[in-house]
Amino acid sequence: MKSRIIALVAMMVMAFTGSAFAGSIQVKGSTTVLPLMQKSVETFMAANPNVSISISGGGSSNGAKALIDGTTDIAMMSRDMKPAEIQKATDNGRKPVQFIVALDCIVPVVNPANPVSGLSVEQLHGIYTGKITNWKEVGGADDQIVVISRDTSSGTYDCWKSKVMRATGLKSRVFPGALLQASNGAVAQAVSKNKKAIGYVGLAYLNKELKGVSVNGVTPSVKTAKDKSYPISRGLNIYTPGAPAGEAKGLIDYMMSPAGQNQAAEIGFIPVK
The missing domain is CATH 3.40.190.10 (Periplasmic binding protein-like II)
Structure with missing residues (x-):
């Protein structure tokens, strides 16, 4: 039964994104956002087996630092980025774009x-x-x-x-x-x-x-x-260094979709939609 449910959700993800992806994504940051990201990544990768996604916690400040340094594609943050962090990232050519994925x-x-x-x-x-x-x-x-x-x-x-x-x-x-x-x-x-x-x-x-x-x-x-x-x-955020594209956009689109928001609710977070 569980395998059938995963397969069904994977089909929904493929239908939502419109095509399969291939590539790799680095995700770093908040341990609060981590359970939601892990669940979303599990579902997204089931629908896109050619995508490799690496996730690590360490805290929101570490997520911001990784975005500033260019060592992550997506930063998980359980707070808003600080003005100084946004400025440092922008100075490095990585203008942060915020997505509130849950409350x-x-x-x-x-x-x-x-x-x-x-x-x-x-x-x-x-x-x-x-x-x-x-x-x-x-x-x-x-x-x-x-x-x-x-x-x-x-x-x-x-x-x-x-x-x-x-x-x-x-x-x-x-x-x-x-x-x-x-x-x-x-x-x-x-x-x-x-x-x-x-x-x-x-x-x-x-x-x-x-x-x-x-x-x-x-x-x-x-x-x-x-x-x-x-x-x-509070709001729970993910940030990208500029407008997301490719695999990162596909993952974020899924997290903001009805299926992704339902997963947020199942884990214990509060959907924003």
Whole structure:
């Protein structure tokens, strides 16, 4: 049954793109966008077996750097490119073109054993600046809070910094005692193994070993991301160095097609169409 479904989807991709492709593509960047890209590439390559696509994560900043340096055809980014990054790429003859392929919520997560189910942006700010250090201060048990954050090369961190760390209007930083992780998966694993921990991940990384926490009384969901009532939502991007062509255009066209957007929803992201 699974093979029949893959074959059917592959036929839909071929019908959508109009012709088969041949060549190679390099894709680098965000670990948040990575699951969607992997699924899209799997389907696209099933329809285009002569295409070779290499994918690697490493964070949104690494994706931007690869686009600037000319070492990737597509950069995955869970944040917008910064003006300085756009200028550097343009100076190198690679004017970035942005495609928003899905929407996402950044979800604070705790261990399922933790009784806390909701926090405010102000409380999250206090926890991540080190001002709130015990779960009893936010309605939990009398236990130390173990703070887990993404590293600074992460687009997820940049969004968290913008919407939580600077929510008070101050340029606050994550306090030095926080444990930094290099990917959404690493954050999820660390929180799932420590009942005192708090972290944050993209919506697609929620699983039964994590407990998602509402923010300002709003639960992260497709609806609250689209109507912008959830305070920590964002767009998920891919960038190309100029207008995409050939295999890269075919892959992007598929990701933006109804079939590609359905895959985004199946993974746990929010379709833009």
